[in-house]
Amino acid sequence: MISLKNAARILPVALLASCGGGAQPGYVPGLGEIMSLQQMRHSKLWLAGKAANWELAAYETDELEEGFADVMRFHPIHKSSPAPLTSMIPALMDPPIQAVRSAIESKDAVQFGVAFQELTSQCNDCHQATGFGFNVVVEPTTNLFANQDFRVRGE
Template sequence: MKSTLVVLALAVSASTVAIAQTPPPYQPGMGDLMVTIVQPRHLKLGLAGQARNWDYADYAQHELEEALETVEKHIPKWRNLDIGQLMAATVKQPLEEVEKAVKAKNAVAFDAAYRQVTEACNACHRSANLPAIVIKVPDASAFPNQEFRVTRP
């Protein structure tokens, strides 16, 4: 009888310790999401388009779209701003233009639409009172271990 109680007491205190040690879930902030999932996908899409690598550009366009949707879903409000509304007013339309250009394998249309996406990133940064965050069309790869050119016919 006594030993059963001791075992029970040990089991209870062990589970209490386990709960106390569970770290809080990781909740990246807006700036974290921007530099980790949005910025690299914007860059990769730009490099794919510059290389006229339409198969990869198609993939990269969707990944960038999804990254922005993830931001909107997890941070619906940033300070006093409605992020969904701002996404709709800035990047949504130009991203659809990129998608069309990629599907049509139209280099001139891609370049124009990609510049618009980039300008839309900055439009939102200005709306958020962060005009110092200036995104540009990439002029170099930050991924020396990835091939962006078409390697297959």
């Protein structure tokens, strides 16, 4: 329980923080944390595409985009990036994400494979550009999510 005394202390801070745009007061996810989520979504997108589960693939693409929106919101600039992340991300990620989307819409496995490769290579281009070239993203070789079924399920 929050006592009345503590509430009086916490509330103004919470109100101030919530005016900032609706994030949880006080909590700012680190860039590395958001990137770890991006890594998971990148992997799930691949697994969904491989299973021709286009509905799930579209969902994971949305999640990936939301993750990059979070990066730009919480980390518009980065100390070792040659340009603001708010310009790096649209420049590097929009074209491959569009290509992934169009492959999903046309349910085209071959096109999906090509677009996914392009996406992955652009992830790495940004890591190179920002001095994190040692973080190398690749196509997943295995399903690490034993508790999720990536196949299309019947009704």
